[in-house]
Amino acid sequence: MPSPEFFQVMPVSDALRHLETHWQPGPQIETITTADALDRVLAAPIASPEQVPAFRKSTVDGYALRAADTFGASQSLPAFLTVGGELAMGEAPALDVGAGEALLIHTGGMLPTGADAVAMVEHTQAAGAGEIEVLRAAAPGENVIHAGEDIGAGERILPARRRLRSQDIGGLLAVGIASVDVLRQPRVGILSCGDELLPPEAAAPPPGKVRDINAYTLSALARKLGARPLRLGIASDDFADYQRRARDGIAACDILLLSAGSSVSERDYTRDVIDGLGQPGILQHGLAVKPGKPTILALCDNKPVIGLPGNPVSALLVARQLLPALVARYCGQPLETPRVVSARLTQRIASVTGREDWVALRLSEGEGGMRAEPVFGKSNLIFTLVAADALLRVPLNAGGYDAGALVDVELF
Amino acid sequence: MPSPEFFQVMPVSDALRHLETHWQPGPQIETITTADALDRVLAAPIASPEQVPAFRKSTVDGYALRAADTFGASQSLPAFLTVGGELAMGEAPALDVGAGEALLIHTGGMLPTGADAVAMVEHTQAAGAGEIEVLRAAAPGENVIHAGEDIGAGERILPARRRLRSQDIGGLLAVGIASVDVLRQPRVGILSCGDELLPPEAAAPPPGKVRDINAYTLSALARKLGARPLRLGIASDDFADYQRRARDGIAACDILLLSAGSSVSERDYTRDVIDGLGQPGILQHGLAVKPGKPTILALCDNKPVIGLPGNPVSALLVARQLLPALVARYCGQPLETPRVVSARLTQRIASVTGREDWVALRLSEGEGGMRAEPVFGKSNLIFTLVAADALLRVPLNAGGYDAGALVDVELF
Numbered sequence: 001m002p003s004p005e006f007f008q009v010m011p012v013s014d015a016l017r018h019l020e021t022h023w024q025p026g027p028q029i030e031t032i033t034t035a036d037a038l039d040r041v042l043a044a045p046i047a048s049p050e051q052v053p054a055f056r057k058s059t060v061d062g063y064a065l066r067a068a069d070t071f072g073a074s075q076s077l078p079a080f081l082t083v084g085g086e087l088a089m090g091e092a093p094a095l096d097v098g099a100g101e102a103l104l105i106h107t108g109g110m111l112p113t114g115a116d117a118v119a120m121v122e123h124t125q126a127a128g129a130g131e132i133e134v135l136r137a138a139a140p141g142e143n144v145i146h147a148g149e150d151i152g153a154g155e156r157i158l159p160a161r162r163r164l165r166s167q168d169i170g171g172l173l174a175v176g177i178a179s180v181d182v183l184r185q186p187r188v189g190i191l192s193c194g195d196e197l198l199p200p201e202a203a204a205p206p207p208g209k210v211r212d213i214n215a216y217t218l219s220a221l222a223r224k225l226g227a228r229p230l231r232l233g234i235a236s237d238d239f240a241d242y243q244r245r246a247r248d249g250i251a252a253c254d255i256l257l258l259s260a261g262s263s264v265s266e267r268d269y270t271r272d273v274i275d276g277l278g279q280p281g282i283l284q285h286g287l288a289v290k291p292g293k294p295t296i297l298a299l300c301d302n303k304p305v306i307g308l309p310g311n312p313v314s315a316l317l318v319a320r321q322l323l324p325a326l327v328a329r330y331c332g333q334p335l336e337t338p339r340v341v342s343a344r345l346t347q348r349i350a351s352v353t354g355r356e357d358w359v360a361l362r363l364s365e366g367e368g369g370m371r372a373e374p375v376f377g378k379s380n381l382i383f384t385l386v387a388a389d390a391l392l393r394v395p396l397n398a399g400g401y402d403a404g405a406l407v408d409v410e411l412f
Numbered sequence: 413m414p415s416p417e418f419f420q421v422m423p424v425s426d427a428l429r430h431l432e433t434h435w436q437p438g439p440q441i442e443t444i445t446t447a448d449a450l451d452r453v454l455a456a457p458i459a460s461p462e463q464v465p466a467f468r469k470s471t472v473d474g475y476a477l478r479a480a481d482t483f484g485a486s487q488s489l490p491a492f493l494t495v496g497g498e499l500a501m502g503e504a505p506a507l508d509v510g511a512g513e514a515l516l517i518h519t520g521g522m523l524p525t526g527a528d529a530v531a532m533v534e535h536t537q538a539a540g541a542g543e544i545e546v547l548r549a550a551a552p553g554e555n556v557i558h559a560g561e562d563i564g565a566g567e568r569i570l571p572a573r574r575r576l577r578s579q580d581i582g583g584l585l586a587v588g589i590a591s592v593d594v595l596r597q598p599r600v601g602i603l604s605c606g607d608e609l610l611p612p613e614a615a616a617p618p619p620g621k622v623r624d625i626n627a628y629t630l631s632a633l634a635r636k637l638g639a640r641p642l643r644l645g646i647a648s649d650d651f652a653d654y655q656r657r658a659r660d661g662i663a664a665c666d667i668l669l670l671s672a673g674s675s676v677s678e679r680d681y682t683r684d685v686i687d688g689l690g691q692p693g694i695l696q697h698g699l700a701v702k703p704g705k706p707t708i709l710a711l712c713d714n715k716p717v718i719g720l721p722g723n724p725v726s727a728l729l730v731a732r733q734l735l736p737a738l739v740a741r742y743c744g745q746p747l748e749t750p751r752v753v754s755a756r757l758t759q760r761i762a763s764v765t766g767r768e769d770w771v772a773l774r775l776s777e778g779e780g781g782m783r784a785e786p787v788f789g790k791s792n793l794i795f796t797l798v799a800a801d802a803l804l805r806v807p808l809n810a811g812g813y814d815a816g817a818l819v820d821v822e823l824f
Binding site: 035038039043052053054055059088089090091092093107108110118145149150151156160166168169170171174178194195197201202203204205206207208209212213214216217220221224237310311316330339368377378380382385386412 | 446447450451464465466467500501502503504505519520521522557561562563569570577578579580581582583585588590606607608609613614615616617618619620621622623625626628629631632633635636649690711722723724728736751789790792793794795797798799802824
């Protein structure tokens with residue numbers, strides 16, 4: 001006869017901190033194509049191998065000229081210049097600009113030797129064959145980008161641990177860096193355990209069996225966080241099978257999630273299995289949170305291992321509190337704050353002190369703003385989460401919220 | 413001699429609305445594996461083909477029994493029941509529960525015939541061989557999930573146009589739906605044009621040439637939005653080549669971005685090329701925004717076509733204002749609001765009335781909160797965006813912001 005569980009629960013944030021003080025992530029580095037590097041994290045700082053632009057160029061459509069030739073020019077007293085021709089785009093200028101001369105140039109075009117400014121087309125007008133009037137003085141350097149003005153050769157363009165954005169990819173490619181060293185995305189292994197579990201494609205589970213969905217909700221969560229999920233299949237309640245799969249699994253991943261079947265014997269198995277995966281092993285068993293109380297946090301040979309409840313609601317809601325921090329830390333990134341909206345509770349939400357509660361809510365637009373209504377149903381029904389738009393965290397000792405309270409809820 | 417450009421600019425939001433009133437997106441539908449459907453948009457509502465759970469199950473570890481046998485039970489006057497055995501997980505119970513009997517059951521286990529409640533292990537104690545004392549009365553249905561209590565057969569589980577979340581994937585798999593019909597992600601074609609452009613992997617561009625980065629920054633933006641970028645290569649300034657590539661490109665995509673080289677002749681080409689792509693053609697040329705004024709919005713045979721400036725800063729900042737709305741509308745999704753933070757400007761930002769301005773900012777933690785400092789540099793330098801953490805939108809007629817103003821800036 002199994003005995004009931006007793007464990008000293010710990011607040012989620014404390015348990016996470018405890019795990020993080022023991023964990024020294026050593027992310028692997030891989031080289032990938034820059035064009036495919038969106039949202040990936042740079043392994044090392046990057047300096048520019050060359051200057052941008054590589055040559056002086058015009059920022060407008062107009063006339064490349066010598067600024068000195070336009071000094072004092074105005075509408076009433078224009079400067080007359082001889083137009084020596086048009087500069088082709090994408091080529092080194094075949095012509096120079098001499099005193100009293102100008103060349104037609106396009107935006108982005110390379111400035112010819114002799115010119116030091118560009119007069120905008122709008123500030124010129126045609127004056128006889130091969131001549132223009134410049135109606136406004138151009139200052140030296142006007143409408144010109146100098147070589148190296150965007151970035152100099154050897155200048156640092158991106159720091160280590162930068163998560164690459166669209167513009168960063170543009171900057172890297174602008175200087176010809178077509179591949180980059182980035183951190184490998186953490187591989188999050190997910191092993192489900194339980195004799196009652198079948199793969200979800202099972203057409204008609206026989207009585208007593210259910211489809212394993214945790215491996216898939218947790219995979220989706222991991223992918224959403226930019227990690228690489230690795231589904232490790234379903235272990236039976238046979239200890240040797242469970243242990244073998246967990247050992248093989250942890251070798252292939254950076255973070256291991258065990259979603260244990262919820263029977264008491266299996267929970268004991270999970271403790272024992274984790275204890276066999278490496279040192280220091282289990283750091284905390286039991287979180288001051290509902291759902292998710294029986295969760296296990298462990299570190300085995302420098303890899304975090306989380307023993308999640310088998311119940312799909314608990315498994316997802318607890319993983320959501322732990323995995324983002326672990327993935328962020330693996331990549332040396334700050335933890336992204338969840339998207340929140342303000343909403344008014346349609347009814348009172350009670351909560352036991354000494355425990356954090358997560359409550360699934362349905363949002364609707366009401367008079368005076370957003371309304372949040374708790375989704376009813378037993379706490380282990382996945383469709384309560386499917387029906388939910390948001391989650392409310394009731395802090396440890398808040399004792400709940402009154403009906404009508406304005407609360408920040410996390411979009412979910 | 414090309415003439416300067418004159419066009420009636422329109423605010424970005426008006427131009428978008430104008431395009432959207434003409435556009436009737438007809439998204440394609442594709443069938444994909446549910447496990448891979450995170451963030452994809454459902455084509456049609458989905459009803460459950462079966463009930464969940466399929467059988468009555470226990471929510472706790474304990475004893476399946478007849479509630480009536482425990483009525484009046486208490487610590488001082490426990491109910492004595494005979495334990496007929498233990499129920500295996502994942503199997504239909506081989507035993508029934510008769511009057512005065514109980515069977516050991518695990519969380520998730522299938523309730524045996526005859527039982528109508530489960531007493532938690534914690535509320536029982538062993539009493540001689542094969543007997544337990546139940547220390548608290550169990551109500552009928554206590555600690556039991558009834559068949560169909562999570563979802564009933566035929567019940568709607570997800571609405572059309574739902575963007576699938578982790579829990580939605582769980583719900584679908586829980587009822588055995590292993591593949592789903594979703595909207596194909598919009599294919600965003602991107603064609604760069606300009607004789608000065610080379611592919612970014614070019615080792616050492618000859619004088620006058622630059623690497624094309626717009627195709628890549630825009631691809632990354634599209635991917636970030638959940639669209640499928642389609643790079644269409646680089647068109648030369650030859651009209652026939654540009655037109656042919658644009659025609660082939662629009663046939664292969666749902667939204668077409670043209671990133672034109674910025675010379676005046678090319679801009680004229682872009683107008684003409686777009687006019688040849690289908691009806692009604694160009695809807696608006698010129699936006700009341702900086703950067704991005706010369707942008708073209710068009711609809712050609714019911715596909716949006718955007719003519720972007722060639723300057724990489726303008727191209728990315730304008731695309732960022734237009735593409736999210738187009739992708740969201742294609743998928744029937746609400747436009748996601750950008751992530752903003754509040755920050756105090758370190759200096760005054762001037763702005764011309766009648767024009768929206770977008771200003772690149774660097775953020776830093778300062779006394780009294782976040783500080784935002786404009787990134788200096790000419791407006792067409794990509795490294796000004798690489799150095800930026802956020803963007804400030806100065807509304808049409810705000811006339812700028814004073815130093816010290818507290819503003820909402822968009823993380824970028």
